Amino acid sequence: MDTTKKLSASYVVIGVKEKIGYGLGDLASNLSFGFVSLFLLFFYTNIYGISAVQASLIFVIARVIDAIFNILIGFAIDKTHSRYGKLRPWLLYGSIPLGFLTVLCFVPFGGEAKFYFALISYTVYCLAYTAVNTPYSALTNRLTQHEASRSSLSVYRFVLAIVGYLIVSTSADLLISPFNDKQLGYVFAVSCFAMLATFLFLACFGMTRERVGAQEDTPAPTLREMLRAVMGNAPLINLSLFTVFFYIAYTVWMAIAIYFIKYIIGDEGFTASFFMIQSAAYIFGTVVSEKFIAVMGKKKMVLVALLIGVLGVLMQYFVAGNNIWLIMSGVCLFSITLGMGFVAMWSMIADTVEYAEWHHGVRSEGAIYGFFNFITKLAMAIGGGCAGWMLDYYHYDAGDISASALGGINILMTLFPGAMFVIGAIFIAAYSLDEKTYRDIVQKISLRKQRAL
Numbered sequence: 001m002d003t004t005k006k007l008s009a010s011y012v013v014i015g016v017k018e019k020i021g022y023g024l025g026d027l028a029s030n031l032s033f034g035f036v037s038l039f040l041l042f043f044y045t046n047i048y049g050i051s052a053v054q055a056s057l058i059f060v061i062a063r064v065i066d067a068i069f070n071i072l073i074g075f076a077i078d079k080t081h082s083r084y085g086k087l088r089p090w091l092l093y094g095s096i097p098l099g100f101l102t103v104l105c106f107v108p109f110g111g112e113a114k115f116y117f118a119l120i121s122y123t124v125y126c127l128a129y130t131a132v133n134t135p136y137s138a139l140t141n142r143l144t145q146h147e148a149s150r151s152s153l154s155v156y157r158f159v160l161a162i163v164g165y166l167i168v169s170t171s172a173d174l175l176i177s178p179f180n181d182k183q184l185g186y187v188f189a190v191s192c193f194a195m196l197a198t199f200l201f202l203a204c205f206g207m208t209r210e211r212v213g214a215q216e217d218t219p220a221p222t223l224r225e226m227l228r229a230v231m232g233n234a235p236l237i238n239l240s241l242f243t244v245f246f247y248i249a250y251t252v253w254m255a256i257a258i259y260f261i262k263y264i265i266g267d268e269g270f271t272a273s274f275f276m277i278q279s280a281a282y283i284f285g286t287v288v289s290e291k292f293i294a295v296m297g298k299k300k301m302v303l304v305a306l307l308i309g310v311l312g313v314l315m316q317y318f319v320a321g322n323n324i325w326l327i328m329s330g331v332c333l334f335s336i337t338l339g340m341g342f343v344a345m346w347s348m349i350a351d352t353v354e355y356a357e358w359h360h361g362v363r364s365e366g367a368i369y370g371f372f373n374f375i376t377k378l379a380m381a382i383g384g385g386c387a388g389w390m391l392d393y394y395h396y397d398a399g400d401i402s403a404s405a406l407g408g409i410n411i412l413m414t415l416f417p418g419a420m421f422v423i424g425a426i427f428i429a430a431y432s433l434d435e436k437t438y439r440d441i442v443q444k445i446s447l448r449k450q451r452a453l
Contacts (some may be wrong), residue, residue, distance in 0.1 A: 010212040011442060014149040021207020022143065022153055023160035025091065025136045028200035030164030031193040032102045033129060037251075038169060039186070040105060040122070041387065042258045046398050047182050048108075050115055056388025058119045063381030066126035067374045073134045074370015078221055085210035086366075087142055090135035095201035098132050099194040101125040106190045108183040130373065132201065138369035141350045142210040145442050147435060151293050154347045158286045158339060162279050168193060169275030226367035229356035235433040236352040236368060239345070240375040242302075242431070245424035246341055247376050249417035251383025253334070256412045259391075263401055264410055265324065274328070281332035285339025297435055298344040302428050305344070306421045309337030313418035317410065334417065348431070351438045358441045387412065 044055040082089045105125050109117040140153050172189050179185030221229070230236065261271050285305070292301040312333025320326035349372050357363045394408025 011145045011446075012149070012211065013146055014144050014153060018143070018208055019153055019156040020160075021204055022139065023156035024200045024207070025139070025204035026157045026161035027164040028095075028197040028204065029129075029133055029136070030161045031168060031197040031200070032098060033133075034165040034168040035172065035190055035193050036102065036105060036125070037254050038165075038258065039172065041255050041384075043106060043186055044118065047186065048114065048118065050118065052388045052391045052396055054115055055118075056385050056392070058115075058122055059384030059388065060381050061119060062123040062126050063377050063384060065123055066130055067377035067381060069127050069130055070134060070370050070374035070377055072370070073130055074366045074368070074373075075223070075226060077135055077138065077366030077370065078226060078364050080366075084205075085142065087135040087139045088205050088208065088210060090132060091201050091205040094128065094132040095198045095205075098125075098128045098201075099198040101128045102194040102197070103187065103191050106183075106186045108187070126377075130377070134369055134373045135366075136201075136204070137346065137349075137373065138365045139208060139210070140346065141353050141365045141369070142212045143208060145212055145354065147347070147351065147438055148294070150350050151290055151298075151343065151347045154343045155286055155290045157346070158342050159283055162282045162286065162339070164197075165282075166275060166279040169279070170272045173271060221362045221364045221367070225360065225362040226364045228360050229362055229364040230367055230371045232360055233352055233356045233368070235355055235431055236349070236372070238427050238430045238432070239348055239352065240372060241427040242424045243345060243372070243375055244379045244382075245420040245427075246345070247379035248383040248386065249420035249424075250338060251380045252387045252412055252420075253417050255384060255387035256391075256409060259396075259409050260413045263406055264413070265327065274331070277328050278331050278335045281335035282339045285336035286343055287339075289340040289343040292340065293344065293347075298348050299428060299431050299434065302341060302344045303425060305337045305340035306425045306428075308340075309334050309421050310418045312337070313414040313421075317414035330414070337421070348433070351433055354438065354441050354445060355433055358445050386416075390416075 041052075041055055041059075044050050044058070045052050077087065077090070080086050080089065084092065101121070101124055104121045105118075107121070140150055140157075143153065144150065172193075175189035175192060176182065176185035179188065257274075258271070261274050262268050265274070289301060289305075292304070296304070312330045315333070316327055316330025320330055349369070353363065353365045353368050356368060390408055390412055391405070394404045395402050396405040396408065
């Protein structure tokens with residue numbers, strides 16, 4: 001505790017209750033975004049009745065607009081001052097609109113305008129999700145400066161995120177299947193998840209406390225200062241480039257998983273088991289990451305994780321064949337990589353805020369997280385587009401599945417994400433903000449503020 005006080009008044013260890021409260025926000029996020037990610041492409045092509053190319057165009061347009069919107073939200077966050085803090089008000093006021101718009105993505109709309117309705121509803125949904133998720137992600141940075149607690153917060157966040165993902169992946173079909181009208185079934189299912197997500201976002205708001213910068217009466221950063229905090233931040237740039245390829249791998253894999261189960265494994269009834277096994281591996285990777293970080297640091301752990309994922313997809317493609325146990329072994333190794341990678345990624349981005357504060361004299365988590373979420377959304381736009389375009393490239397037709405389509409689906413689940421991991425490893429290797437450097441920066445910032453008093 002002496003060390004905690006020495007470094008900074010905000011360098012505090014976070015309790016379990018608050019960690020759970022913070023994690024509930026990502027549980028909520030995955031009830032909403034998890035359902036959309038897992039089922040919207042399939043809903044568009046197989047239920048709603050638009051082509052894979054049209055669906056890809058929707059994802060690309062919406063996510064590019066959303067990516068740009070992230071920058072604006074970042075600026076808005078840095079200008080936010082309220083009795084609830086800087087970030088938590090966005091959860092309070094944004095949760096209900098987000099729930100409504102989640103449902104709207106699956107509302108039936110016939111006629112020639114169905115493409116435009118899908119485009120508008122999904123785009124507005126993405127913007128609402130950004131307005132809630134960007135400040136939620138940045139909240140790690142405002143709860144504490146303690147780097148071990150930040151890593152632990154990320155663990156709780158992603159464990160509860162996968163719980164949300166698991167709830168959606170295993171129970172969605174149970175909610176949809178009783179309906180003869182599948183469109184109505186999707187509306188019912190997404191309404192259940194959206195309502196629960198709304199309550200959980202509000203719980204996250206109530207169970208967390210902003211400490212970092214809470215007692216400081218400093219003016220909001222200028223636009224120039226925000227840009228400098230981002231563009232003059234070498235660790236942030238390297239981390240962002242890694243994130244692009246990591247998220248492309250993740251987004252393509254998520255979009256193709258339903259197709260893989262249906263056509264490669266050949267058993268739609270295996271869907272729940274598939275995601276339960278995959279989720280267990282993801283949780284394992286998430287939980288063990290905290291110990292790995294303590295032993296080897298975030299950067300080295302990410303490199304080890306990427307190696308595990310590459311070996312997994314190579315085994316799945318070249319060795320597994322039709323052996324379901326070998327297929328699921330490859331899926332598990334890939335999912336362990338996802339768990340470890342996301343924990344490290346989101347605790348590393350928090351550290352870049354202090355890096356910018358020390359080097360540029362301004363604390364601008366809104367601009368940094370806005371930029372970082374811009375990067376993630378841009379990567380997801382590319383990934384969503386790749387999934388649809390490559391399905392079309394391999395001549396996917398829901399009514400007539402060719403050998404080319406089957407081969408393409410298999411590649412998109414294995415070799416493609418593996419290649420993205422390899423490229424991402426190049427950039428994470430260049431990330432220079434290690435744990436010792438971070439602690440030195442926190443202490444220097446604290447001393448600089450004390451001298452200014």
